[in-house]
Amino acid sequence: MKRLFAAVALALLAAFSALPLRAAVDVQAVTSPGGIKAWLVEEHSIPFTALEIRFRGGAALDAPGKRGAINLMMATLEEGAGALDARAFAKARDSLAASFRFRVSNDAASVSARFLTENRDQAIALLKSALMEPRFDQDAIERVRAQVLAVLRSDATDPSAVARKTFDRLAWGKHPYGSASDGTIESVSSLTRDDIVDAYGRVFARDQLYVAAVGDISAEQLGALLDKLLGDMPEKHKAQVGRAEYQLKPGVTVVDFDTPQAVALFGHKGIRRDDPDYIPAYILNEIFGSGGFESRLMQEVREKRGLTYGVSTFLLPMDHGELIMGQVRSDNSKMAEALDVIRAEWRKIAENGVSAQELEDAKTYLTGAYPLRFDGNAPIARILVGMQMIGLPIDYIRTRNDQVRAVTLADINRVAHRIFQPDKLRFVVVGHPDGVKSTDD
Amino acid sequence: MKRLFLALSLMLAASLPARAARTTTFTLDNGLQIVVLEDHRAPVVVHMVWYRVGAADEPPGKSGIAHFLEHLMFKGTDTLGPGELSKIVTRNGGSDNAFTSWDYTAYFQRVAADRLELMMRMEADRMRNLRMTRDDVETERQVVLEERAQRTDSQPSVLFREQRRAAQYLNSPYGIPVVGWRREVERLSREDAYAFYQRFYAPNNAVLVVAGDVDPDHVLALARKYYGPLAPTPGLTARHRPQEPPQLAERRLTFRDPRIAQPFIVRSYLAPERDSGDQRAAARLTMLAELLGGDGATSVLGQKLVFGSRKALFVNAGYDGVSLDDTTFSLVIVPTPGTSMQEAEEALDKAVAEFIDEGVDPDQLARVKMQLRATRIYDEDDVESLARDYGTALTSGLTEKDVQAWPALLQQITADEVIAAAKEVFDRHKAVTGWAMPAAMEDGQ
Numbered sequence: 019m020k021r022l023f024a025a026v027a028l029a030l031l032a033a034f035s036a037l038p039l040r041a042a043v044d045v046q047a048v049t050s051p052g053g054i055k056a057w058l059v060e061e062h063s064i065p066f067t068a069l070e071i072r073f074r075g076g077a078a079l080d081a082p083g084k085r086g087a088i089n090l091m092m093a094t095l096e097e098g099a100g101a102l103d104a105r106a107f108a109k110a111r112d113s114l115a116a117s118f119r120f121r122v123s124n125d126a127a128s129v130s131a132r133f134l135t136e137n138r139d140q141a142i143a144l145l146k147s148a149l150m151e152p153r154f155d156q157d158a159i160e161r162v163r164a165q166v167l168a169v170l171r172s173d174a175t176d177p178s179a180v181a182r183k184t185f186d187r188l189a190w191g192k193h194p195y196g197s198a199s200d201g202t203i204e205s206v207s208s209l210t211r212d213d214i215v216d217a218y219g220r221v222f223a224r225d226q227l228y229v230a231a232v233g234d235i236s237a238e239q240l241g242a243l244l245d246k247l248l249g250d251m252p253e254k255h256k257a258q259v260g261r262a263e264y265q266l267k268p269g270v271t272v273v274d275f276d277t278p279q280a281v282a283l284f285g286h287k288g289i290r291r292d293d294p295d296y297i298p299a300y301i302l303n304e305i306f307g308s309g310g311f312e313s314r315l316m317q318e319v320r321e322k323r324g325l326t327y328g329v330s331t332f333l334l335p336m337d338h339g340e341l342i343m344g345q346v347r348s349d350n351s352k353m354a355e356a357l358d359v360i361r362a363e364w365r366k367i368a369e370n371g372v373s374a375q376e377l378e379d380a381k382t383y384l385t386g387a388y389p390l391r392f393d394g395n396a397p398i399a400r401i402l403v404g405m406q407m408i409g410l411p412i413d414y415i416r417t418r419n420d421q422v423r424a425v426t427l428a429d430i431n432r433v434a435h436r437i438f439q440p441d442k443l444r445f446v447v448v449g450h451p452d453g454v455k456s457t458d459d
Numbered sequence: 460m461k462r463l464f465l466a467l468s469l470m471l472a473a474s475l476p477a478r479a480a481r482t483t484t485f486t487l488d489n490g491l492q493i494v495v496l497e498d499h500r501a502p503v504v505v506h507m508v509w510y511r512v513g514a515a516d517e518p519p520g521k522s523g524i525a526h527f528l529e530h531l532m533f534k535g536t537d538t539l540g541p542g543e544l545s546k547i548v549t550r551n552g553g554s555d556n557a558f559t560s561w562d563y564t565a566y567f568q569r570v571a572a573d574r575l576e577l578m579m580r581m582e583a584d585r586m587r588n589l590r591m592t593r594d595d596v597e598t599e600r601q602v603v604l605e606e607r608a609q610r611t612d613s614q615p616s617v618l619f620r621e622q623r624r625a626a627q628y629l630n631s632p633y634g635i636p637v638v639g640w641r642r643e644v645e646r647l648s649r650e651d652a653y654a655f656y657q658r659f660y661a662p663n664n665a666v667l668v669v670a671g672d673v674d675p676d677h678v679l680a681l682a683r684k685y686y687g688p689l690a691p692t693p694g695l696t697a698r699h700r701p702q703e704p705p706q707l708a709e710r711r712l713t714f715r716d717p718r719i720a721q722p723f724i725v726r727s728y729l730a731p732e733r734d735s736g737d738q739r740a741a742a743r744l745t746m747l748a749e750l751l752g753g754d755g756a757t758s759v760l761g762q763k764l765v766f767g768s769r770k771a772l773f774v775n776a777g778y779d780g781v782s783l784d785d786t787t788f789s790l791v792i793v794p795t796p797g798t799s800m801q802e803a804e805e806a807l808d809k810a811v812a813e814f815i816d817e818g819v820d821p822d823q824l825a826r827v828k829m830q831l832r833a834t835r836i837y838d839e840d841d842v843e844s845l846a847r848d849y850g851t852a853l854t855s856g857l858t859e860k861d862v863q864a865w866p867a868l869l870q871q872i873t874a875d876e877v878i879a880a881a882k883e884v885f886d887r888h889k890a891v892t893g894w895a896m897p898a899a900m901e902d903g904q
Contacts, residue, residue: 063500064839097756105766108756112826115833134833161765164795165772171720177613276717279608310554311533311545321542324601327609347609379550386552390569393501394840 045402047412050241052249056229057402057412058240061395065135067233070399071128071248072407074226077199078124078259078338080217085194086201087209087217090159090166092122094214097158100147104158107148116141118148124199125337126407127221132396135234138243146247149222154214163206170203177281177448184273185283185343185446193262195339223255224248230402232395262339266444269457273448280353280449284360285343286442291335291408298425298433299333299342304380305372306363306438307331307344312379314367318359319346325356342437353451361440368438371431385419482849483675484859487682489691490663494849494859495678496670498842504671505843506578507567508586509850511666512659514639515561515632515700515783521651523603523639526559528652530599532566533557534591536584541595544581551577561633562783563854569843572672576681583685586660589653596649604645607638615716616895619725623893626710627727631703631784663691666853670846703729703785706889717898721772724804727789728890732782733865735857741780742868743880744788749827750819750877751811752776752790757823760790763810770798770806783856788884800894815881819874831869 048056077088096111096118097104111118116133129149133141173179183198190196200206227248231240264287289299307315309330319329331344348356392398405414447454481497514525535541548555553570568578611617621636628634638644667686669678706729733741752775755761764771773793779786790811794803838844852862 061500064836066833066836066840105756105762108754109822109826112754112757112830115830132837134836161769167796168721168772168793175718175720278612279605310549311542312549320602322598324598325605327602327606347605347613349605349608383549383552386550386571387554388552389501390503390552390554390571393503393843396840 045412045415046237048237048240050244052245054224054227054229054241054244054248056231056240056244057406058230058235058237059232059395059398059402060234060236061232062234064395065234066395067133067135067138067231067235068395068399069129069131069133069231070229070396070403071131072228072403073127073221073223074125074228074337074407075255075257075259076122076124076126076128076221078194079220079255079257080194080199080201081213081220081257084205084209084213084217085197086166086199086206087213088127088221089122089200090163090206090209091154091214091217091221092120092127093166094154094158094162095120095148095152097162098153098155099144100151100153102147103153103155104161107144110144111141114141114144116144118145120148122199122221124195128403130396130400138235142243142247149247150250152218154211154218156211159211159214163209166200166206167203170198170200170206173198174203177275177277180273180275181281181283181446181448184271184448185285185444188271188444188446189264189266189341190262190339191265193339194259195262195336219252220255220257223252225254227251228403228406230399230406232399232402259338262336264339266442267458268442268444270445270447270454272451272454272456273446274450275448277449278350279347280350280447280451281345281347282353282357282445282447282451283343283345284357284443284445285331285334285341286439286444288333288335288340288342289437290340295429295433295436296333296335297421298430299437301377301380301384301422301425302367302372302430302434302437303331303333303342304384305376306367312383314363315344315346315360318363319356323355323359325349325352325359329356329360350450351452353447353449354453357445357447357454361443364438364443365440367434368440369435371427371434374427377425377427377430381422381425384422388419482859482863485675485679485682487662487687489687489689490661491682491686491689492666492853493679493682494666494668494846494853495673495675496668496842496846496849497673497675498670498839499672502572502672503569504572504575504578504669504673505567505569505846506575506582507565507668507670507846507850508582509563509565509666509668509854510660511563511664511698511854512655513560513562513564513854514635514637516659516698517632517635517655520643521647521655522635523637523644524647524651524655525564526637526639527600527603527644527647528655529557529559529564529566530603531591531596531652532585532589534589534595534599536588536590538584538588539581541592544585547577547581553578559637561637563851565850565854575669575673575678576685579681579685583689586662586665586686587689589656589660591649591652593649596652600644600647603638604641607641607644611636611638612641615714615718618716619714619719619893619895622712622714623725623727623891626712626893627729627787627891628703629706630701632700633703633784658692658695661692661695662686662689664695666850668846668850668853670842698783700784709887710891711893712891713894713896715896715898715900719895719897721793722800722894722896722900723791723793724800724807724892724894725789725791726804726807726890726892727787728884728886729785730778730788730884732784732786732855733780733852733857733861735861738780738861738865738868739872740880741778742865742872743876744778744884745780745869746824746827746872747877747880747884748776748778748788749831750823751814753827753830757826759814759823760792760807760810763813764792764806768806769795770803771795774807781851781855781857800896804892804894811881811885815878815885819877821874824874824877828870831866835866 329346760774
């Protein structure tokens with residue numbers, strides 16, 4: 019591959035996305051007879067539906083001392099429900115050719131389902147049993163726990179995971195954001211079945227529920243389906259997540275690690291998703307470090323100097339704290355130079371902003387790329403849920419490109435000065451980078 | 460479940476069945492083959508050019524040249540400056556990239572459907588008119604070495620795979636890594652890249668795949684205009700590469716790396732690939748892989764080793780039949796803590812032997828066939844992936860007819876055929892068994 023795309027950046031695209039004209043006219047706001055709200059795009063040309071459900075407040079809802087409980091709980095949902103043990107459940111699901119995915123991030127638990135029109139009712143009944151009557155059999159918990167522990171052991175020898183864990187701890191301390199959502203070997207080893215049942219009770223409730231469906235289903239059918247699937251869920255969450263206190267100080271942390279190529283994460287405080295300057299900040303990041311060839315960092319670090327295969331930056335506006343971050347990998351002998359170039363570019367954009375041409379090019383790209391993201395039922399469902407979670411109105415779809423076009427050079431350069439703070443930058447480098455030293459800690 | 464295992468699954472990804480879609484094919488007088496796939500739901504087009512050349516076609520000692528050339532293809536032409544093609548794609552709201560494998564090298568752009576002509580003009584231009592300066596070549600070689608450091612040298616599981624492939628193929632160039640051996644990549648020159656380019660990048664060695672909101676006649680007219688005038692490479696013969704001799708002795712290797720936290724075992728057997736007009740043996744092996752390792756909870760290996768004897772955290776079976784020359788059928792087991800590597804390997808062998816003995820569960824066969832049928836419906840939602848299926852197949856010795864016949868063929872495969880295929884392929888004398896372990900771990904532990 020010529021280029022590597024950052025998975026994180028892709029996840030964030032979804033949060034900022036909007037629909038092409040064709041889909042825009044088709045998005046319906048649906049309220050079920052029981053009062054569950056959803057957005058729907060009817061697409062009857064292929065006989066299946068993609069359903070995306072999110073519950074705000076994900077792994078960050080872990081009880082104190084129980085880090086990783088919600089992650090383990092989510093991974094065990096499909097391992098037996100109602101009258102079916104894990105294997106019987108999997109057979110039933112495979113016979114229907116349905117698929118269910120249960121995932122969790124710090125801010126949200128998500129359920130992604132895909133099912134054929136021909137057996138929709140059976141697929142929903144099966145999904146309901148996983149959501150409403152999971153068994154959490156002890157042997158299923160032990161099996162999944164062993165798999166989670168294998169992942170945690172592998173993370174301990176993966177420089178990227180080490181970098182991420184170190185950066186999060188420095189940034190957020192004891193808040194759940196400061197540790198990995200899948201927990202530690204110690205915390206996961208000590209979780210009991212009661213902890214898993216408690217984790218289940220923390221996540222699933224209807225008060226912070228977001229739903230989108232795209233595919234071969236009508237508004238009326240969707241309403242009935244949602245009442246059947248989610249109607250029995252408790253109304254309110256019993257726990258809430260508190261605001262995370264930003265704790266990063268400027269400087270460098272080197273984590274000694276035996277690897278030919280060092281990994282660096284860098285960044286500082288970012289911008290909230292509901293900040294009026296968010297769109298200019300997003301355009302700035304596109305120009306500065308989106309990861310595409312045209313970004314300033316790719317040009318300076320890769321194309322001109324050959325110091326890396328990939329460098330990128332991203333905005334990370336989480337529900338309870340926000341960062342602007344970047345990532346680069348470089349040979350131990352070249353990392354110091356790569357970091358110098360990044361620091362210099364950070365200062366340059368803060369002080370001088372961007373040119374009229376750069377702004378124009380970024381607008382052309384962002385407005386042109388906009389309709390291309392909506393190219394399948396599941397991707398559209400994910401985008402629609404993301405929009406609801408960040409509080410965008412249903413007509414945002416029609417106004418989004420105009421909002422991008424309306425950003426002036428004066429706006430963007432004011433925001434560049436506000437967002438990029440070269441003196442606040444924190445670097446975490448994992449490896450043995452020549453000439454890079456820890457500054458404190 | 461979950462990241463670690465995802466990576467292992469990708470390593471062994473089974474071949475995708477092809478789906479129904481409106482497909483039109485053409486061939487230009489200069490030999491360029493064209494496939495058009497229509498999907499009018501969104502105003503988007505994917506424009507891809509696939510070359511019938513990859514890492515397995517490299518001259519000896521020049522490993523990595525196919526992939527290095529892929530990078531250099533972005534350095535400009537007589538009419539486009541370095542990086543300008545990507546810049547123009549980006550300015551039009553599109554994205555572009557490229558990838559290299561053993562049997563093919565492909566370039567693609569994803570863009571609004573009304574920009575197709577611009578994409579064709581630029582892609583046709585760089586099929587024959589590539590330019591690159593010495594400085595660009597030097598810098599890009601550093602980028603490729605960083606790519607190797609990131610995607611191979613920093614990933615012990617990838618280094619392990621590199622060693623296993625080298626052990627698997629004594630004579631076939633499939634034993635050489637696509638990115639190249641570091642020492643050889645460091646010495647690749649501009650002249651090496653040009654020689655490779657001039658011979659292999661030609662309309663009579665390429666397949667154009669256009670998928671999305673397009674009209675086939677319009678695509679053909681544009682292709683005639685831009686690709687039509689390009690000269691073919693004369694004397695380009697069929698690809699006859701060094702073939703693998705019969706394997707007579709089992710091969711085993713132990714890979715130790717302190718970065719491997721979770722030990723695992725991969726066993727790979729030499730296996731036949733899909734041949735044009737003769738895909739049945741491959742279809743049997745595809746069904747065998749689905750039944751043995753398709754789903755963690757319902758597959759034979761999952762039932763026996765994860766749920767039954769609890770010797771495994773994870774198991775998988777994989778077979779990719781889309782390949783020009785002999786391919787492999789692989790089995791993976793990640794042992795549970797407390798299960799030694801030896802025990803795990805024996806448990807894996809026992810499970811396979813039991814499967815051959817017990818025969819195929821008819822309910823499981825029906826479930827797998829139902830899922831394969833449903834895949835055709837779900838995958839209609841993703842025309843880009845369908846385009847990749849055609850591109851891969853048509854550069855690996857298959858025709859569009861083979862692609863279209865494949866799904867029905869899978870539905871025909873019987874339980875007896877699967878067992879016969881298993882008896883044939885699972886021969887330890889034709890296998891490589893690799894143990895991947897932490898540096899300090901005892902073999903018997």
